[in-house]
Amino acid sequence: MAQELNKYSKVVTQDPTQPAAQAMLHAIGLSDEDLKKPLIGIASTGFEGNPCNMHLNDLAVEVKKGVSAVDWVGLIFNTIGVSDGISMGTDGMRYSLPSRDIIADSMETVVNAQAYDALIAVTGCDKNMPGALIAMGRLDRPSIIIYGGTIAPGCYKGEALDVVSAFEALGKKQANTISEEDFKGVVANACPGPGACGGMYTANTMASAIEALGLCLPYGSSNPAQSSQKKEECYQAGKAMKDLIKNDLTPRKIVTRASFENAIALVTVLGGSTNAVLHLLAVAHAFDIPLTLEDFAEISSKTPYLADLKPSGKYLMEDLHKAGGIPGVMKLMLEKGLLNGDCMTVTGKTIAENLADLPELNSSQDIIHPIEKPLKSSGHLRILKGNLAPEGAVAKITGKEGEIFEGAARVYDGEFAANDGIAKGEIQAGDVVVIRYEGPKGGPGMPEMLKPTSAIMGKGLGKSVALITDGRFSGGTHGFVVGHISPEAFTGGPLALVENGDIIRIDAIENSISLKVSGEELDKRKQKLTPRAAKHHSGTLYKYVKLVSSASLGCITDQ
Known part of the structure; x- marks a missing residue:
């Protein structure tokens, strides 16, 4: 039976021509009987x-x-x-x-x-x-x-907290809706x-x-x-x-x-x-x-x-x-x-x-709604396509923010620029915040945009501002957000062609995301587009850029 159950390890534990391997396994405390297991x-x-x-x-x-x-x-x-x-x-x-x-x-x-x-x-x-x-x-x-x-859960002044509470507290601080003492209290108690x-x-x-x-x-x-x-x-x-x-x-x-x-x-x-x-x-x-x-x-x-x-x-x-x-x-x-x-x-x-033989959900619970009375009759994960995302994009639309958003683009080349812009009050109700060059190759590494989305929520703009990116989102993100836009800006995707003031329409009913700019105009912009240089020339991220696929394929590296 042992030979059948140890079909991989027997190559080193039972082969008489592998005495060095067996000696090393004895050194970690394994007996002859252990080597049969x-x-x-x-x-x-x-x-x-x-x-x-x-x-x-x-x-x-x-x-x-x-x-x-x-x-x-x-x-x-x-x-x-x-x-x-x-x-x-x-x-x-x-x-x-x-x-x-x-x-x-x-x-x-x-x-x-x-x-x-x-x-x-x-x-x-x-x-x-x-x-x-x-x-x-x-x-x-x-x-x-x-x-x-x-x-x-964490707790501060009777309020249940988690790590996103700390991120959103920053937005509240920037909006002057939370005191410095309470800001520090949330940060100190969010993760117990x-x-x-x-x-x-x-x-x-x-x-x-x-x-x-x-x-x-x-x-x-x-x-x-x-x-x-x-x-x-x-x-x-x-x-x-x-x-x-x-x-x-x-x-x-x-x-x-x-x-x-x-x-x-x-x-x-x-x-x-x-x-x-x-x-x-x-x-x-x-x-x-x-x-x-x-x-x-x-x-x-x-x-x-x-x-x-x-x-x-x-x-x-x-x-x-x-x-x-x-x-x-x-x-x-x-x-x-x-x-x-x-x-x-x-x-x-x-x-x-x-x-x-396992119990059902407690009859008194109200966390999981009845299927007959859902929070939303269809899923919150929406796969959007259109001239802004020919390969697709992933939206998280719960319905609380509405299902259609149309507004003027406020474009940032990178998350850090967006964070600065949000902190300075550049974002207004009705804007579509565009954060680009944060995809798998452009980031590189497709970083999460929790900091800007949390700042937007903290400023009270969660229902009046949309945010789209070729980066991705933390699971803690909520609001009207669209990520994984593919192809990404770094590889010449349409997101690279967006300019401030362009009208963007996001439709989670029709599952579309479109840039309301003529094809002729986009062709002109594409001819003027200068390819971006890679940010890394050695190390892990350099190798990742060389290997990683589009987000629409899951950012695999062994295709």
Whole structure:
């Protein structure tokens, strides 16, 4: 049996011509009996510099205990992380999306190079999870993802807070609607300890998508970071790996086209981050499953938006967990025909089988609206196309801001210029803020625009100003916003041709985004357009610019 279960590790542990490898494994404390057992790689994205990740190394130890409980060998290794919240609004944010590929590459590298039989990834912040998913799709060895869990809400003067509260407090400060004392009070109390950002931002969005994909244990996406349930989940994941290896149940046998449709539907119901579009496209590519922007458009058009969760709503993931968690939401979706229950999961059971014995959402909860009374009858994720975005763009339109916006362009070449303009009061009601040269190649790294969108909200302009960009948005962004405009300005996309005062129309009903300038005029502007020089000539971002695809394809780097 051991030879069957350790089909990868036996190359180094059982081959008599590999004595040096075996000697080194003895050096780390493994016995001859241990070398006959499967070796489970436990990848932790833990590091001290970020609340999302600060506790993950401890959770990895709990996972290892679960692996040891089935008398197998768990070996912890680490990879990197980038804190979006800390790097936001700085040049450091340009490293955030590229870190997804570094994480994927490093997990793939260690598991293959060390001949591990399986992978359990312990992840926290936004790019950790899609990075781990990409690695799992490439490796196709038995795998489970552990999400580090959501942070507890902060509190100041009786108001529940999260990290976006701190960003929006800056806008209030600039608008002189908050005192210096209260500004500092919000900043000091917004994030009380370990865990990822508490609303339905990118971390919780991707964790939920992973549960819908079937690659974590039930409640894995909603168990809070500091809960006893999260600790127990880690232990049980180690034990669950035993059945995965015995049955050779690998990610590609679990994740199908229908699994991705489930993930998109769940993200839509929850009002999740636009980053889910970017990441799920890249993950599908790693699994060799066709997925396009049109698929998001189709699923969003027939899926209601139900969750009153931040940033557009008022509740946090911890509140949803208490009300029944993501399994409760999935059970509702299954009953209403919005979820395919036949999809397999890491438990060895289908989604329907997992949900059968789990409780429904609490009858008294008001976080998830009834399907008959949705917040919006169709999804908030809108895929827009038009002469400004021939390859597509991704909008997050909840309906609270309206569904059509037309206004004059206020153009900024880069986020920093936009931030300065907003702070100086250059933005007026009715404007369409254009932030360009922030795409995958132009940024480079397609940074998130949470700082300018939060400043706009903080100034009270959230319902009267739109913002469009070839960059992307944090899951914490809300308002009338359109990102991922493709092709990007840096590669000569139409966004590079926009001038101050041009009229832009965004229509989330017709799913269009158009620049009301004649084709003849645009041709004249294009002839005068001077190509931009790359900002980096060496290092990680230089390599990223050379490899990265359009956002419309998910910013993949191995096409």
